[in-house]
Amino acid sequence: MAKNLPKTGIISWLTTVDHKRIGIMYALSSLFFLIIGGIDALLMRTQLMVPNNTVVTGDIFNGLVTMHGTTMIFLVVMPLSAAFFNFLVPLQIGAADVAFPRLNSLSFWIFFFGGCLLNASYLVQQIPAMGWFAYANLSSKQFNPTHSVDFWALGVQVVGLASLIAAINFFVTIINMRCKGMTLLKMPLFIWTTLVTQVLLILSLPVITVALVMLSFDRTFGTGFFNPSQGGQVIMWQHLFWVFGHPEVYILILPAMGIVSEILSTFAKKPLFGYTVMVYSSCAIGFLGFAVWAHHMFTTGLGVWATALFSAATMLIAVPTGVKIFNWISTLWGGKIRFTTASMFAISFVAMFTLGGLSGIMHSSPVIDTQHQDTYFVVAHFHYVLYGGAVMGLFGGIFYWFPKVTGKFMNELMGKAQFWLYMVGFNLTFFPMHFLGLEGMPRRIYTYAPDMNWNFWNFCATMGAYVTAIGGILFFVNFFWSLKFGAKAGNDPWDGRTLEWSIPSPPPEYNFAKLPEVTQLDDWWYKKYTHDGKRLNPPSQPVVDPKTIHLPHQSFWPMVLAFGITMIATGFCVPSSGVFVSLIGLAITMASTYGWAYEEP
Amino acid sequence: MSEAAHSHHTTTGIDNRKFAMWVLIASECFLFGTLIANYLINKSRGLVGPKPQEIYDINITTLSTFDLLMSSVAMVLALHYCKEKNLRKFQFWTAMVVLGGAIFLGFQYYEFSTFIHHDGLSLATNIFGSSFYLLTGCHGAHVAVGVLWMSSILVTSLVKGQDWFNSEVVEVAGLYWHFVDVVWILIFTIVYLFVYV
Numbered sequence: 092m093a094k095n096l097p098k099t100g101i102i103s104w105l106t107t108v109d110h111k112r113i114g115i116m117y118a119l120s121s122l123f124f125l126i127i128g129g130i131d132a133l134l135m136r137t138q139l140m141v142p143n144n145t146v147v148t149g150d151i152f153n154g155l156v157t158m159h160g161t162t163m164i165f166l167v168v169m170p171l172s173a174a175f176f177n178f179l180v181p182l183q184i185g186a187a188d189v190a191f192p193r194l195n196s197l198s199f200w201i202f203f204f205g206g207c208l209l210n211a212s213y214l215v216q217q218i219p220a221m222g223w224f225a226y227a228n229l230s231s232k233q234f235n236p237t238h239s240v241d242f243w244a245l246g247v248q249v250v251g252l253a254s255l256i257a258a259i260n261f262f263v264t265i266i267n268m269r270c271k272g273m274t275l276l277k278m279p280l281f282i283w284t285t286l287v288t289q290v291l292l293i294l295s296l297p298v299i300t301v302a303l304v305m306l307s308f309d310r311t312f313g314t315g316f317f318n319p320s321q322g323g324q325v326i327m328w329q330h331l332f333w334v335f336g337h338p339e340v341y342i343l344i345l346p347a348m349g350i351v352s353e354i355l356s357t358f359a360k361k362p363l364f365g366y367t368v369m370v371y372s373s374c375a376i377g378f379l380g381f382a383v384w385a386h387h388m389f390t391t392g393l394g395v396w397a398t399a400l401f402s403a404a405t406m407l408i409a410v411p412t413g414v415k416i417f418n419w420i421s422t423l424w425g426g427k428i429r430f431t432t433a434s435m436f437a438i439s440f441v442a443m444f445t446l447g448g449l450s451g452i453m454h455s456s457p458v459i460d461t462q463h464q465d466t467y468f469v470v471a472h473f474h475y476v477l478y479g480g481a482v483m484g485l486f487g488g489i490f491y492w493f494p495k496v497t498g499k500f501m502n503e504l505m506g507k508a509q510f511w512l513y514m515v516g517f518n519l520t521f522f523p524m525h526f527l528g529l530e531g532m533p534r535r536i537y538t539y540a541p542d543m544n545w546n547f548w549n550f551c552a553t554m555g556a557y558v559t560a561i562g563g564i565l566f567f568v569n570f571f572w573s574l575k576f577g578a579k580a581g582n583d584p585w586d587g588r589t590l591e592w593s594i595p596s597p598p599p600e601y602n603f604a605k606l607p608e609v610t611q612l613d614d615w616w617y618k619k620y621t622h623d624g625k626r627l628n629p630p631s632q633p634v635v636d637p638k639t640i641h642l643p644h645q646s647f648w649p650m651v652l653a654f655g656i657t658m659i660a661t662g663f664c665v666p667s668s669g670v671f672v673s674l675i676g677l678a679i680t681m682a683s684t685y686g687w688a689y690e691e692p
Numbered sequence: 693m694s695e696a697a698h699s700h701h702t703t704t705g706i707d708n709r710k711f712a713m714w715v716l717i718a719s720e721c722f723l724f725g726t727l728i729a730n731y732l733i734n735k736s737r738g739l740v741g742p743k744p745q746e747i748y749d750i751n752i753t754t755l756s757t758f759d760l761l762m763s764s765v766a767m768v769l770a771l772h773y774c775k776e777k778n779l780r781k782f783q784f785w786t787a788m789v790v791l792g793g794a795i796f797l798g799f800q801y802y803e804f805s806t807f808i809h810h811d812g813l814s815l816a817t818n819i820f821g822s823s824f825y826l827l828t829g830c831h832g833a834h835v836a837v838g839v840l841w842m843s844s845i846l847v848t849s850l851v852k853g854q855d856w857f858n859s860e861v862v863e864v865a866g867l868y869w870h871f872v873d874v875v876w877i878l879i880f881t882i883v884y885l886f887v888y889v
Contacts, residue, residue, distance in 0.1 A: 190708040259715045267702040267711055293715060297723035301730070305826065312815050314822035316730075322737040322819035331726065688844070 096645040106645035108192035109600055113199050114177030115496065117170045118489075120203055122567075124166035127210065131159035133560055136520070140553035142541035152537035153220035154239075158213075160223025161243065164343065165250045166206045168477065171485050172346035173202070173254075176261050176285050178496060182591035182598065183279050185270025185607040190263040192643040193687065194256055200653030202253035208657055208664070209246025212239055219243035222535065224336060225306070227317030227328035232310050238664045241310060245660040248303045251296050252656065258292035261285060270590075272609040276370065279589045279612075280363055283370050284349030287377040288342050294381070295338035302331035307663055326391060333384035341380040343477055344444075345373065347484030348415060351437045354491050355419055357587050358434035359426025362613055365418040372411030379408040389457040390464045398457050405455035409448065416445055431585075432506030436487030439514055443479025447472055450525070465535075468528025474521045483513070486566070494584045498596040499577030505569040512562030519555025523548035588616040594632060601640040604632045648687035655679030707860050713867045720834075724875050727830055728882055731823040738818030745887045747811045749803070756799035757880050760835075763792025764873045767866050774859045779849070782857070786846045789869065793839035800832045824883070831879060834872045841865050 096106050104112060135155050138146045147155065177195065181188055189195050212218050217239040221229040230240045265286045269278070278286075305316040306328070315321025317328045356363040363369060385393055385401040393401070419441045428434065450472040454460045463469055493501045527548050532539065539545055583592040590607055591598070593615045611617060618629045658676025662669040702708060735744055770785035804825070807813045813821040845865060849856055 191712065255719065259712050259719070262715050263708055263711045267704055267706065267708055269703045273703075293719045294722050297719050298726050301723060301726040301826075305730070308815070308822065308826070314816045315819055316734075316822060322734070322739045324733075324737075327730070327733070334726075685844070 096647075103645065105650055106196075106647050108188075108196050108643050108645060108649075110177050110181050110189050110192065110195055111496070111598060111600075111602075113195050114174045114179075116199055117174035117177055117202070120199075120206065121167050121170040121174060122570075124162055124170075124206060124210075125563075128159055128162035128167055129560065129563055131155045131162065133556055135159065136553040136556040138537060139539075139549050141550065142539050142543070142546055144538055147537070149537040150220060151218070153222075153535070154218030156535050157219045157221060157223050157225075157243070158210075161209065161219070161247065163477075164223070164339070165247060166209070168343045168481050168485070169250075169254060170202055170206075172288070172343070173198075173257060175281075175346060175350060175485075175488055175492070176257070178492065179591060180261060180264055180282065180285060181268070182495075182594070182602060183282055183589050184265060184268060184273060185590050185603060185609065186264065186268040187602055187606065187640075188643065189260055190268055191260050193646055193649050194260050196646070196649035197653055198253045198257035198260065200650045201256070201656055202250055204653050204657035205246055205249030205253060205660075208249060208661060209242060211664075212242035212246075217242060224332050225328070226332075227306075227325040228319075230306060230310075230328075231318060238666065241307065241664045244303045244306050244310070245663050248300065248307075249657055249660045251299055251303075253653075254292050255296045255300075258289040258296070262289040262293060265289070270607050270609060272614075276367065277609060277612045277614070279349075280352040280366065280369055280373075281346075281349035281589075284345040284352075284373050287373045288345045291338040291342050291345075291377055291380060295335045295342070298331055299335035302328060302335070305331075311663055326388075329388050329391065330384070333387045334381075336387065337384040338377075338380045340473075340477070341376055343481050345376065347440065347481040347488075348373070350488040350491070351419065351440045351484045352422075353589065354433050354437040354487050355422045355441075356613075357491075357585050358429045358431060358437070359423050360429075360586070361422055361426040362588075362616075363418070364421035364424075365414075366612060368414060369418055372414045375411040376408060379404060379411070383408055386455060386460070389460045402455055402457050406452065409452050409455070412448055416441060416448070431490070432501070432503055432510055433487045433491035433585075435507065435510050436483050436490065439510070440480055440484040440487065443475055443483060443517070447475025447477075447480055451476065463528060465533055466528035467524040467532045467534060470534055471521050471524035471528060474517075474524070478521070479517055483517075486513075491585065492591075493573065493577075494580030495591055495596045495598070497574060497577070498580055499573055500580050500584065501573040501577060502569050505565055505572070509562045509565045509569065512558055512565065516555045516558030516560075516562055519558060520552045521555070523551045523555075527552075583619075586619075588613040590615055593618070593629070599637065601637060601642060604635040604640075646687070646690060648683050648690060652680060652683040652687060655681075655683055707864075709860060709864050710867065713864045717867065717871045720871065720875075724827075724830070724878070727823075727827040728878065731827045731883065734819045734823040736820065738820035741817040741821065742807075742811050742813050744820060744824075744883075747807055747813060748884055748887060749806075750884060752799065752803065753880065753884050756796050756803075757876065759792055759799070760796045760873055760876050763789050763796070764870055766792055767869045771859065771862050771866050774857050774862045777854075777857045779854055779857075783846060783849055786842055786849065786862075789842045790839055790846060793835050793842065793869075796835055797832060797839065800828065800835075827883070828879065831872070831875055834875070838865070838869050838872055841868070 097103050104116065107113065134147060135152065138144050138152055177189075215238075217237040219225075219239045219242060221235060221240060221243075225240065225243060228234060265278070265282055305314070308314040309316050309318060315323040317323050317325055319325065352363050352369065382404045383401060385397060386405045389398060389401075423438070450468070454463060454469070454472065490501050490506055493499070527545055530544060532543070532545050539549075580596055582595050584596070585592070590609070593607065594603060607614075615629070619627055621627060655676050655678075658679060659673045660676075662671070662673025662676060665672050702711075704711070766785045766788035770782055770789055773781040773785060807821075815822060815825050842865060845862060
């Protein structure tokens with residue numbers, strides 16, 4: 092059966108195991124969820140535009156806060172990063188595919204169904220409303236008697252499983268599938284940040300898995316892990332959540348750091364400054380990322396020693412991050428910079444991320460943190476790192492690799508207009524939040540009195556959000572316009588440095604006609620230029636008959652298995668007869684696991 | 693498996709599936725680490741109902757631990773005879789692994805039902821019980837997956853006979869099985885033996 096599946100049309104996409112197609116599906120899904128998360132944000136900003144506003148009720152506002160955070164983190168930034176991992180990792184390390192193509196497809200479908208489960212809460216009007224980090228005991232049955240928290244807990248659980256499977260797959264791929272000559276320190280920096288991200292995922296996801304199981308048990312089976320009246324502790328949730336949650340913020344930012352490194356070095360026409368130091372600082376960030384979780388909890392009263400140690404570790408993690416910022420600036424220094432949309436997004440990443448990083452260092456001091464805790468200053472901080480940082484970097488990546496994925500350029504005029512709308516809108520929204528926070532405006536409030544002195548900056552922030560929204564709409568217009576009318580891009584439209592630019596755009600299903608061999612970092616660049624900059628004739632890809640290249644076969648099983656797993660989780664969100672839903676899901680999971688294992692390769 | 697096609701060309705020379713299992717084990721260490729930490733924090737925080745030292749039966753648990761350890765020995769022998777291409781002995785020792793795992797699950801069923809019906813400790817009775825069932829139940833689920841996996845290998849071998857000596861698959865399953873065993877040794881020590889110190 093598997094051998095006769097069509098190569099085009101909808102079935103070919105549902106059954107594909109090609110990492111490039113899976114990457115495209117990740118990207119499209121995350122852009123879809125970006126629209127949902129963006130609408131959440133716009134509704135919130137509209138509500139907060141003027142004091143005592145009544146656009147949404149307090150309950151709905153709480154739901155919007157929760158779903159905006161959850162959607163943007165788990166369904167936008169993580170899968171959009173995964174889209175880049177999928178499309179680029181095999182191409183940049185010179186491999187035919189990832190180590191486990193069918194597992195790769197499984198990851199995507201689990202993520203997709205999990206995202207749908209999470210958002211199904213809107214359809215049954217049981218929107219999770221306890222904040223994206225679901226602090227106990229707001230998340231308890233007592234305070235949230237509907238299934239809203241179950242949708243959140245199970246949705247995140249399922250999406251987390253997808254990330255774990257993908258992380259194992261990419262870790263093995265990067266370590267084990269590199270082409271000849273590509274030693275660890277000859278890998279592009281994007282591959283390095285991807286590798287560190289996978290390590291963080293592999294080691295931090297099990298912690299949130301356990302925490303979510305405990306939450307689900309508390310809610311479904313009446314245990315009391317987070318319920319003091321049964322001997323449990325609410326602080327346990329905070330620890331478990333942030334032991335995962337802090338590595339998670341590096342999971343969100345490291346891929347963007349890799350993307351920006353590639354873009355800056357290409358558009359400055361210079362090798363990445365301090366490549367080795369960049370590698371080590373990525374590893375240091377990954378390592379220290381596990382040692383700073385309690386800085387989210389300074390106000391809980393951890394005790395003097397714990398507070399001092401976590402404060403010191405947090406200040407320490409600023410060092411490798413600062414090293415990176417100087418290296419990016421030095422990469423640009425003296426380069427022949429071309430200002431394209433991609434490079435402008437990448438440069439803005441450095442600037443915006445630095446601003447967010449500086450307010451981050453302020454929070455590493457428990458004294459200051461106690462003042463800032465739960466105010467808009469914190470909201471400003473993490474939007475500068477995750478939006479001004481991660482999202483701007485990822486947009487740069489979209490503009491940079493769009494020609495490779497589709498064979499067409501995105502429109503530069505619309506792209507630059509979007510960039511400026513984003514820059515102005517973003518800063519207009521989030522810079523005033525620093526002031527609001529220092530003036531004492533708390534996070535997550537759904538309205539405020541007119542005499543608090545918060546009116547002007549809130550109005551500015553809302554206008555900024557609208558400007559950003561126009562930029563977002565322009566992006567989607569540009570995206571579809573360019574797919575149809577975009578200027579044709581050659582194999583190597585930006586004069587790139589990494590291996591993906593050595594093959595056609597879009598790449599053939601088999602990637603490389605002959606697996607490449609490399610001798611140095613930026614090997615493709617030095618096939619085009621000598622070390623003193625003289626133009627060489629790069630070798631072209633040999634002509635081969637695609638039929639002679641063995642490719643893994645398409646399969647329905649990953650999608651069916653993912654459906655079964657999601658159905659098990661759905662049982663927890665269904666009143667009364669949930670156990671039957673879970674059992675049917677289990678049956679589908681078992682059957683498709685065997686179908687998968689015994690499928691002819 | 694299509695994945696097998698690549699296995700001879702890996703950068704490190706290690707089979708992809710074996711490598712992936714090691715990575716999964718790294719992740720599982722954090723999973724069980726969290727569960728064990730949670731148990732240690734909560735074991736004496738139960739407000740009502742039985743306490744650990746009142747209900748554990750060290751004799752039964754010692755027996756089940758011995759059984760699980762022996763199944764690991766059987767796993768070593770199964771892999772050995774798979775590599776030797778000795779079909780009968782390979783199948784025998786694979787069956788022994790399955791049997792050992794199934795007996796362990798039987799012990800666990802007996803233990804859980806005694807706790808629930810005799811000692812009155814169900815999942816939600818107190819926080820000690822909840823943490824205990826979460827930890828040992830998660831381990832039991834891992835054993836059950838291992839039993840299913842080894843049964844599937846046994847059935848495949850019975851059907852395909854001399855054509856199927858896929859020692860890479862058996863080795864990956866073996867890695868998993870040994871890991872689940874090692875976790876039990878930790879649980880046995882931390883959960884069952886530490887009540888004596």
